Amino acid sequence: xxxxxxxxxxxxxxxxxxxxxxxxxxxxxxxxxxxxxxxxxxxxxxxxxxxxxxxxxxxxxxxxxxxxxxxxxxxxxxxxxxxxxxxxxxxxxxxxxxxxxxxxxxxxxxxxxxxxxxxxxxxxxxxxxx
Numbered sequence: 241x242x243x244x245x246x247x248x249x250x251x252x253x254x255x256x257x258x259x260x261x262x263x264x265x266x267x268x269x270x271x272x273x274x275x276x277x278x279x280x281x282x283x284x285x286x287x288x289x290x291x292x293x294x295x296x297x298x299x300x301x302x303x304x305x306x307x308x309x310x311x312x313x314x315x316x317x318x319x320x321x322x323x324x325x326x327x328x329x330x331x332x333x334x335x336x337x338x339x340x341x342x343x344x345x346x347x348x349x350x351x352x353x354x355x356x357x358x359x360x361x362x363x364x365x366x367x368x369x370x
Contacts, residue, residue, distance in 0.1 A: 247284060249298040250319075250361060251309045255281050258297035261358055265336045268295075287321060310360030317354055317362040326351045326367035333365065 252258030255273075262268045262285050271284040271294055283297040300306045312318060323329045330344060330353060341362075344353040350368040357363070 249296040
């Protein structure tokens with residue numbers, strides 16, 4: 241039996257705000273944007289087109305979902321963006337206005353820095369050592 245995670249969702253205020261940040265500013269790729277009717281869309285993005293795991297941008301609806309925007313992981317780093325060129329990606333992200341919580345640091349497993357999307361979701365930018 242083969243199993244894999246194909247996608248996970250990140251709540252955003254609107255689909256277009258999510259696309260503006262993740263695709264236009266951060267440089268992720270739009271994989272699919274399908275109108276599902278009744279104001280819903282199936283919006284898949286990924287850091288690169290060949291990335292197997294996708295992010296589903298989910299427009300929050302209702303009070304509980306709106307309250308969970310940016311807090312899906314209870315304040316912990318919940319998402320991990322691996323790179324093979326930390327310095328280049330870090331510089332590009334800074335130039336795009338991404339907020340880093342810290343300067344890059346070296347850990348036994350690699351180089352890392354914590355950043356946030358505009359809604360407070362915490363991510364690691366991470367280059368693992370081979």
